Amino acid sequence: MASESVPSPAPPPQGTLLESEHVLRGGHMVDFHGWRMPLYYQSTGILAEHRAVRTSVGLFDVSHMGIITLRGETAKELLSRRLPTNAAVQKTGQCKYSFFLDTSGVIVDDAVLTRLDRGSDPREFLLVVNASMAPRILEILMQHRPKGTDIQLWNGDFGIIAVQGPGSRDMVHTVLGAEVSSLSFYTGALFSAVNGTPVPYEGTLSDAATENNLISRTGYTGELGYELFLPARRIAEVWNRLVEVGGVPCGLGARDTLRMEKGYLLSGTDFQRDRTPLEGGLDRFLAFDHPFVGREALEKQKKAGDYPVWTGLKVTEKGVVPRTGTPVVYAGTRIGTVTSGGLSPTLGQGIALAYLNPEYREPGRQLGLEIRGKTVPAGVVRLPFV
Numbered sequence: 001m002a003s004e005s006v007p008s009p010a011p012p013p014q015g016t017l018l019e020s021e022h023v024l025r026g027g028h029m030v031d032f033h034g035w036r037m038p039l040y041y042q043s044t045g046i047l048a049e050h051r052a053v054r055t056s057v058g059l060f061d062v063s064h065m066g067i068i069t070l071r072g073e074t075a076k077e078l079l080s081r082r083l084p085t086n087a088a089v090q091k092t093g094q095c096k097y098s099f100f101l102d103t104s105g106v107i108v109d110d111a112v113l114t115r116l117d118r119g120s121d122p123r124e125f126l127l128v129v130n131a132s133m134a135p136r137i138l139e140i141l142m143q144h145r146p147k148g149t150d151i152q153l154w155n156g157d158f159g160i161i162a163v164q165g166p167g168s169r170d171m172v173h174t175v176l177g178a179e180v181s182s183l184s185f186y187t188g189a190l191f192s193a194v195n196g197t198p199v200p201y202e203g204t205l206s207d208a209a210t211e212n213n214l215i216s217r218t219g220y221t222g223e224l225g226y227e228l229f230l231p232a233r234r235i236a237e238v239w240n241r242l243v244e245v246g247g248v249p250c251g252l253g254a255r256d257t258l259r260m261e262k263g264y265l266l267s268g269t270d271f272q273r274d275r276t277p278l279e280g281g282l283d284r285f286l287a288f289d290h291p292f293v294g295r296e297a298l299e300k301q302k303k304a305g306d307y308p309v310w311t312g313l314k315v316t317e318k319g320v321v322p323r324t325g326t327p328v329v330y331a332g333t334r335i336g337t338v339t340s341g342g343l344s345p346t347l348g349q350g351i352a353l354a355y356l357n358p359e360y361r362e363p364g365r366q367l368g369l370e371i372r373g374k375t376v377p378a379g380v381v382r383l384p385f386v
Contacts, residue, residue, distance in 0.1 A: 063159030066134025188216030263383030
């Protein structure tokens with residue numbers, strides 16, 4: 001009798017370069033897409049961490065995100081083909097929010113692409129993708145890599161600290177000496193470790209950022225914030241220094257409430273290879289000036305114009321908190337499902353996000369949420385909530 005095959009056990013979650021620091025500071029660690037990450041810290045909690053970002057400075061370890069560089073004469077062609085972003089015209093230091101799509105136009109993953117080189121070939125791009133999708137994105141890039149492009153994954157050699165909040169600019173300057181006031185929104189630059197001024201990007205990521213500081217200004221909280229790309233040998237030292245000068249370590253829980261208040265999509269929650277950028281309300285990030293995978297499908301969908309779009313809902317009843325999977329109803333009929341929901345610490349009330357058809361998306365329209373066996377009123381609002 002043939003023996004039945006036994007599925008291989010899932011590999012244990014990985015730790016980031018800062019795992020020991022999280023444990024030392026009382027981080028409540030959870031498995032997040034194969035990475036051990038803090039959900040919150042015992043000494044603070046989600047609400048306090050959320051408020052720290054809105055009022056002062058919060059620190060996030062985002063080293064689990066995929067850190068990929070593409071360098072070479074054909075790098076811009078590869079990226080322009082795989083993303084609805086025209087990398088060929090992207091300026092040095094410019095960051096672009098973009099997507100990997102399939103041929104039907106749905107989002108495989110979202111990403112931030114930064115051009116690093118000095119302004120001439122060979123060009124170098126830094127691509128940051130979601131932790132859960134990093135292996136798949138790397139596979140896609142390697143499968144379609146043209147001759148003349150080098151692709152490298154840097155996780156383990158480099159990590160990322162996100163410094164977020166109104167005081168982040170001063171804190172980054174205090175700790176690294178970097179004059180980040182020169183960075184406009186969605187730009188990045190290499191800053192001298194000697195005098196803090198921007199310096200030309202030379203060589204590869206390893207050459208450039210080992211001694212100097214590679215910093216971008218994007219953020220996932222809606223506040224002023226910076227991402228510090230740091231080599232393994234320096235990242236713990238910088239993290240501890242940021243904490244010493246007042247930065248509050250924050251976990252995944254606060255990250256989630258912060259991004260929901262701003263109406264930002266979360267990979268694996270708000271899209272799972274089932275939604276297009278148009279449905280996510282992200283038309284402004286699509287450049288139809290070049291051919292890319294999924295373009296024909298998106299053009300067809302845009303022309304039809306009858307697709308559901310991610311919409312914000314605010315609960316007026318106190319103490320009622322919608323969650324992922326909560327049904328959205330109108331006149332007794334289910335019209336959608338909450339993809340992200342929770343309590344807004346800033347507003348002190350429940351908020352939800354769902355894909356709704358055009359006839360239900362008008363701000364002010366009253367809909368309902370089915371919560372614990374009853375229909376709770378919820379009004380459509382323009383995003384962001386805060």
